Amino acid sequence: MTFDPQQLGRPKQELAAVLKELRVRAGLTGDRLARRCNMSQSKISRIENGRAQASLLDLDRILRAVAAPPEVTEEVIALARLANTEWQDLRSLRRRGLEKKQTELAALEFSTTEFRFFLLSMITGLLSTPEYIRASLAHAPSDVSRTIARKLERQEVLYDATKRFTFILTEQAVRWPLLPPAAMAVQIDHLASLSHLANVKLGVIPTAGHKPIAPMDTFTVYDNSLVTVENTTGVVILRDPRDIDMHLELFSALEEYAVFDEEVRALLAEWSAACRA
Known part of the structure; x- marks a missing residue:
């Protein structure tokens, strides 16, 4: 993946917004998603509000729980890499x-x-x-x-x-x-x-x-x-x-x-x- 240095820093909020949108589209509350992912509801909330950085394992659990299609999964992983780069x-x-x-x-x-x-x-x-x-x-x-x-x-x-x-x-x-x-x-x-x-x-x-x-x-x-x-x-x-x-x-x-x-x-x-x- 290539990136423009000017992009770095913004993807954290973009990633949080995408994850929240995927949950809503899947018809899941934060509590139900948390149970499916074996996480606490507060952690899901922090990830979706950009206050906590999701690990790759967290992302895998969330993407599986919301049944994200392959192209969306690829986009989220790319955003995650940018979110972890400064x-x-x-x-x-x-x-x-x-x-x-x-x-x-x-x-x-x-x-x-x-x-x-x-x-x-x-x-x-x-x-x-x-x-x-x-x-x-x-x-x-x-x-x-x-x-x-x-x-x-x-x-x-x-x-x-x-x-x-x-x-x-x-x-x-x-x-x-x-x-x-x-x-x-x-x-x-x-x-x-x-x-x-x-x-x-x-x-x-x-x-x-x-x-x-x-x-x-x-x-x-x-x-x-x-x-x-x-x-x-x-x-x-x-x-x-x-x-x-x-x-x-x-x-x-x-x-x-x-x-x-x-x-x-x-x-x-x-x-x-x-x-x-």
Whole structure:
């Protein structure tokens, strides 16, 4: 299914309205539908009013209970995927203030136990030195001092032993010369130091060798409940279980290509030395 980013955000209410209309057309009260679906009447009401998001299992039960035809079922599933997808464009984020996005990320990190980061072309803020963070924000149109401060504050989450982090970086992400060579050496050394944290698993995918998978984007999986996918113009937020499962599968495949522990630290030391040379 393809979609226009401008559609994202509206389908939640559209989905709720369609489900309510299907129930009415089937001649069912909310209570009768709830009994057929083995749900509470209050849950049916929240779904139909857009106050609760129906899971795929919920949708399957409801569509069967109202005897929805195949073409309607297809439309509802498409709406459900859009309802579970959010688009945040970079221009809007900048208008709101980039530091507000950092506050949202901090809240998400607070509520997450397991993190999986795939970093295609840059180093994420959680692993960055202050110089790298400042350079990554060099083209922002306004003062970024508060954003830099919030990014650095967020790094404290790495030292929470109740949380687990897996970072997979490509060699390009590590070695892209965003900073002058001496400062890049410090950044690479910082990655090596963080790889010693007991709750942090840091791996790098070297460019050498045959790798038949070609990932297109940077992405992060938060527990098994949410994925963010980043590109040049913004961030897509995915909550559909199918999209989450697809990214978990991709992450596992990419993890097989990465090197860890002493092997990754040896690579990082080599690249750091090359910068200093």
